[in-house]
Amino acid sequence: MLKIKDLHANVDDKEILKGINLEVKAGEVHAIMGPNGSGKSTLASVIAGNEHFEVTQGSIELSGEDLEEVSPEERAHKGVFLSFQYPVEIPGVSVTNFMKTAINESRKAKGLEDMPAKDMLKLIREKSELLEIDRKFLSRSLNEGFSGGEKKRNEIFQMAMLEPKVAILDETDSGLDIDALRIVASGVNKLKSKDNAVILITHYQRLLEYIVPDFVHVLHNGKIVKSGGKELALELEEKGYDWLKQETAV
């Protein structure tokens, strides 16, 4: 589904990603772990098409299509979803209004009519229940004055609404208390299917207790230095990252 080949990317002329290779198939959950500054969030942004980063080499393919020339919104239309580490505030725009716009823009790109208001309401009701979101919350300005947990839960709510093919969850567990983490994780688990894929970007193993990955990759200094099954996460938790840093240095 998602195929990344020898991906290099710069920000302000500094190379952050130095040759990433990763293949994610439908139905799989991948976890990308690594110490701070290893390039995890950069990888997420680059997959989503953030023009702040410059891709200097390599390619990203989604269902066989090269995304190089594809704008961020078109990537979204094609099913790429990024749950932001720091969701952005948009004052005066309600969560509902934002989602309505996003869904209808996606539909427009596919040549579909706007979603009828009735269906939209039904969808919102269904998905907000899934994530135990209070309806009043949906009329608030997007992310404005939201607590850390509310922001993250709102991201997953949006993911549920947009039903992406590939969902990248960038540090979704940070800033969540245990109850919120459980709700978010169970939401993600319910949304998981054989037709979509999830990439979890995380610093800690904690989230992986709730969303069990099929593969774990360790990112260090802009490269995937080790890949393995879910047991790799436990090993990391035990030994820390220094062990890996040493190993790769050798």
Place this chain on the structure above:
Amino acid sequence: MDLKDKLISSFMAFENNVDVEHPVHDVRMAAIKNFEEKGFPSKKEEAWKYTSLNNIQKIDFSIFPKEDNALEYKDVKRYFIHEIDTYKIVFVDGIYSSYLSETTHDGVDICLMSAALTKPMYKQVIDVYFNKIASKDESLTSLNTAFSREGAYIYIPQNKMPKKPIEILHFSTGNEASLLLQPRNLIVVEENAEVQIIERHQSLTTNEVLTNAVTEIFAAKSAIVDFYKIQNDAPTASLIDNTYIDQKDKSHVKVHTFSFGGKLTRNNLNFYQNGEFIDSTMKGVTILGEKQHVDHHTLVHHIEPNCESHQDYKGIYGDSSTGVFNGKIIVDKIAQKTNAFQQNNNILISDKASINTKPQLEIFADDVKCSHGCTIGQLDEDALFYLQSRGIPQKEARALLMYAFANNVLSSVRIPELKTRINKLIAKKLGVNLGFDL
């Protein structure tokens, strides 16, 4: 003869006493020409909408004071921050008093404008800085420039800091029935140098005094300047203070203005940020009573990117006093990443007092954070009740709340003795003994 005509004709007399061959004299001639064209500003001008100089112009001011004016230190000691050691540049009726002053040339120059304008050793500095940032357009600044002869001259070379703060004091003795003073100060702080200056104008009698002062401050790269203005003059003394500040990269300049006294006070405080990563701070506490009038006009011109400015002015207005705050912030097109903040809070405590405030933003760059806030209100009744319920009499409780209102402006005063002094002045102005040491 009206004051304007008198001043213009006095210029010729003035020329008899200065070196007309000196290059500075061309500057004076251009300035008197501008003043002659423009005259005194009128209320029709936007910048003078709320302050009238009509009554002042009716007074027959002496322009050249007599020269005998000895003062005993003990008579004026209380106007100095005498608890600490300072350099002092003291003028009595506009004439330098060597007896009361303590100047220095030890690594830094803390001395007189008259010397700087005439002696060859200062020529280079005068050529580069004199009248370079002061407005050539504003009529009262021009008036001062035309008659510029005396004032404070402070030059701090690279990496230097004077051993102690500098006090600039202007006394008027009442030898003249009414006196016009026009001090001209030049302060140059070179790269990485630092200076602290306290300025005060004090009339010792109830004779009329009008001071039209111009101060130019140049803060070079990474320079630090703290300037404190104490305005607690006699009820017959008026002040028009024009201060122009030129800042270069990474310099920090703070100007505090404490306005408690005087008849009419007009502060024109202008900051020009000619560099990046500059910080400009303006703070003011104004407490007025009787028929006092204070008009604060501030300007911060953000010319280059990545700079900050902070303005915080608090005013408490009693009796029939009037206050004006006009704070202008201009952000040029290239001055991206500017942070400009302005706050003006006012309390009216009398039925006859009034306040006119006009915060003004003119923004031409898009990546900026600018805000201004302005409030006019009263003391918090709940807080007042709370204090009273703890046994503090209403009058003291009010004073305490007013003190608290002005307090955060004082937090940035870096000379503790000065801070104490200002606190005492505030307490006195509020007419109460707070019963604890501030």
Place this chain on the structure above:
Amino acid sequence: MAYTEEELKKELETKEYEYGFYTDIESETFPNGLNEEIVIAISKKKGEPEWMTLWRLEAFKYWKEMEEPEWANVHYQKPDFQAISYYSAPKKADPNKTLDDVDPELLEMYKKLGISVDEQKKLQNVAVDIVMDSVSVATTFKKTLAEKGIIFCSISEAIKEHPELVKKYIGSVVPKRDNFYAALNSAVFSDGSFCYIPKGVRCPMELSTYFRINQAGTGQFERTLVIADEDSYVSYLEGCTAPSRDENQLHAAVVELVALDGAEIKYSTVQNWFPGNKEGKGGVFNFVTKRALCEKNAKVSWTQVETGSAVTWKYPSCILKGDNSIGEFYSIAVTNNYQQADTGTKMVHIGKNTKSTIISKGISAGKSQNSYRGLVQVNSRADGARNFSQCDSLLMGNECGAHTFPYIEAKNKSAMIEHEATTSKIGEDQIFYCNQRGIDTEKAIALIVNGFSKEVLNKLPMEFAVEAQKLLEISLEGSVG
């Protein structure tokens, strides 16, 4: 046949706010220039009584002595007042002209605004064979209104039919010599609307007037007078949602609102006069004086969405004369390309316990200059006066400017005044966030601008709000590269 409330509601649902009228159009053009004869001729042409002619002449006398104001933060070539025709017929429909002759860019804009083809033709003076229904609609409603004693007609008609009301109130809020443009308007106003709501009556529908500047002289110097008698209520809409492509045209309107004891007037404006082209050529000069007088317990709300005009000079104001009266001002001003707007409000607190609220949202794009200029004045007897003002500016691109000039004058110690202002820009992170959810950049900006303007948009009647949103979007199109 009397309308039932139910029928009325139904009618309103389908017709929305189409109710309005257009001023009668004469087909004669006066020579250019302005003098006493012209003023008399205008008055005569309109069959006005003598008192009105004299009133105009007095205004003209004042105007001659006045100078065009210069204090606003706008720069433009001053109109030559002797080169304007003060009474002119509209352009005659050209029978050979078809829509194919019309600027396609303009047609595109009409399409976006949802203006029908017939309407488009009408706007462009293309001959149409369908008669617009507005006159009859107006008549039908007029009957309903008349049953409640509401008078809603053109000011010309009111001068003839209701001279006692006009005589009493015209110039009572905006005196003839108030300012240069008000004096000019008083001397030469061509037409406008008049509205009177009797005591205790709640006007059952929103009254609206459309002004189109390409209906020649009629739009240029309009005069509006709204009188809400004691304890009455009216919501009044004024709009021009169709831009026309004329050269620089002067538009100097006067709007006077009188809210008597306990009355409430909501006055909403959507203004979209031609702003000039992308190079800053052409466009309308909009110099408008709008003011309301609030008696005891009265309330006036001004809501405006300003996206048009090359130069705007406009300060809808409230004189809070009566105790407990309330004034509100909600404004969105959008400038793009070379537009200049200097707009805001005056809240003059005279009565006790008077309250005012000012919410102003300025959006500048392109090479435009957008200024907020406001005055909050608390007089010495206005005990307990309250004001809250908030002025926010949004800048798009670094060739535009945003300016705020809020004057605050307080002469009463019990006044509570709060003023806040912020300036910001649309963040790249906000755009990317929207992009990532599938929303393209143009749409994202529209969404963010809408959010920024929401507090004001919410104050508009629903249909107007939808239209205003569309206008915002169109006005800012192409403003971010």
